[in-house]
Amino acid sequence: MAPKITLHFIPIPGSRADRLFWILEELGLEYNVQAHLQQGPTSPSFKEVSVLGKTPALEVDGRILTETGFIVQYLLKNFPKAGLEATPSxxxxxxxxxxxxxxxxxxxxxxxxxxxxxxxxxxxxxxxxxxxxxxxxxxxxxxxxxxxxxxxxxxxxxxxxxxxxxxxxxxxxxxxxxxxxxxxxxxxxxxxxxxxxxxxxxxxxxxxxxxxPAWQRAMERQDKERQVQSKPKM
Ligand SMILES: N[C@@H](CCC(=O)N[C@@H](CS)C(=O)NCC(=O)O)C(=O)O
Incomplete structure (x- = not known):
């Protein structure tokens, strides 16, 4: 069964979320995106997802994963795809x-x-x-x-x-x-x-x-989510 994935990020420019958008697109996985807006130096709603409040986090079938290095290796190992390294050299x-x-x-x-x-x-x-x-x-x-x-x-x-x-x-x-x-x-x-x-x-x-192509899709998706989700709700 396909995993249910949500990428949580704070839509600040140049964030480590770039890595997760990119790997998810390389692997061809479906994912939702939840942006958490900053209030002052941090984001209270992001802190409810991950106690350290550091972006990004990935939710996979209800489990919250943090640390981009770990998340990238986890995805490559658990959702392998031809052309990408499943076991890291x-x-x-x-x-x-x-x-x-x-x-x-x-x-x-x-x-x-x-x-x-x-x-x-x-x-x-x-x-x-x-x-x-x-x-x-x-x-x-x-x-x-x-x-x-x-x-x-x-x-x-x-x-x-x-x-x-x-x-x-x-x-x-x-x-x-x-x-x-x-x-x-x-x-x-x-x-x-x-x-x-x-x-x-x-x-x-x-x-x-x-x-x-996966990098380009990743950056487009991130920009789109940033724009749509950064708009104040009416
Ligand atoms: N080693 C962590 C670092 C995470 C981290 O420090 N993220 C920063 C910058 S992308 C962050 O959340 N900044 C916003 C904040 O500190 O509230 C990782 O690779 O995920």
């Missing part, structure tokens, strides 16, 4: 961990601190000195921690893709590809995650995934 496992545990570990705090540095000084009760302190912390963090590590990480990515067609290490798309596609898509286009130099093999790989 060592390379796929490596790049799945790298995507969240190394690359996003650097990119996400940079984004959050950037928002905070912009928003906090405008809050009542925050002094000009404190505002300057936030800006100094953000500048240090961006240049020293993020700015030094992310280019090295992108060089590792480039070296691997110069030798391999995909992050699976083969012609098959695997969990490492789905996991890496999300940050690399934004890094290669210089949007949302900042301006970094991305090498030619990485650019070619990103162009390849963006040309896949």
């Amino acid at each position: 060592d390379d796929s496992v490596h790049w799945s961990f790298f995507s969240e545990g190394t690359l996003m570990l650097h990119l996400q705090p940079g984004r959050v601190l950037g928002f905070a540095a912009g928003a906090l000084p405008k809050k009542p009760g925050v002094s000009a000195e404190e505002g300057k302190g936030m800006a100094a912390l953000y500048n240090w963090f961006s240049s020293v921690w993020v700015g030094k590590n992310v280019p090295l990480q992108l060089q590792c990515v480039e070296d691997f893709l110069a030798q391999n067609p995909n992050f699976s290490g083969s012609e098959l798309i695997g969990s490492g590809d789905i996991m890496m596609g999300y940050p690399l898509n934004y890094l290669a286009t210089g949007t949302i995650m900042g301006e970094y130099s991305v090498g030619p093999a990485t650019r070619k790989w990103v162009a390849g995934i963006r040309a896949r």
Whole structure:
């Protein structure tokens, strides 16, 4: 019997929900989408789905799954499809961990601190000195921690893709590809995650995934759901 799947997400630009829209489309699975609107920094209705309130979550036959790395491997294993890697290769496992545990570990705090540095000084009760302190912390963090590590990480990515067609290490798309596609898509286009130099093999790989019909369907569906579900109810 076909599984009953609902993708829950907070319709913010550049979210990890990209990965789930993409894998669901690659696997050809039917799914519903539930957008949870943000109120302030988080979404109360999303917190009712997943206690940490972190997007996305996937509901499969009534069970709530979180962590995109786990969800992607779960879907590939339980709903296998020709042309996609059902059992992850060592390379796929490596790049799945790298995507969240190394690359996003650097990119996400940079984004959050950037928002905070912009928003906090405008809050009542925050002094000009404190505002300057936030800006100094953000500048240090961006240049020293993020700015030094992310280019090295992108060089590792480039070296691997110069030798391999995909992050699976083969012609098959695997969990490492789905996991890496999300940050690399934004890094290669210089949007949302900042301006970094991305090498030619990485650019070619990103162009390849963006040309896949499943990727295009995924982005169209996400845009449509974001537009329709973000409208206030009459
Ligand atoms: N490791 C988790 C990270 C989830 C996560 O941090 N999501 C963020 C960004 S996409 C989020 O929910 N942000 C909104 C919020 O913090 O309320 C995963 O891969 O699913």
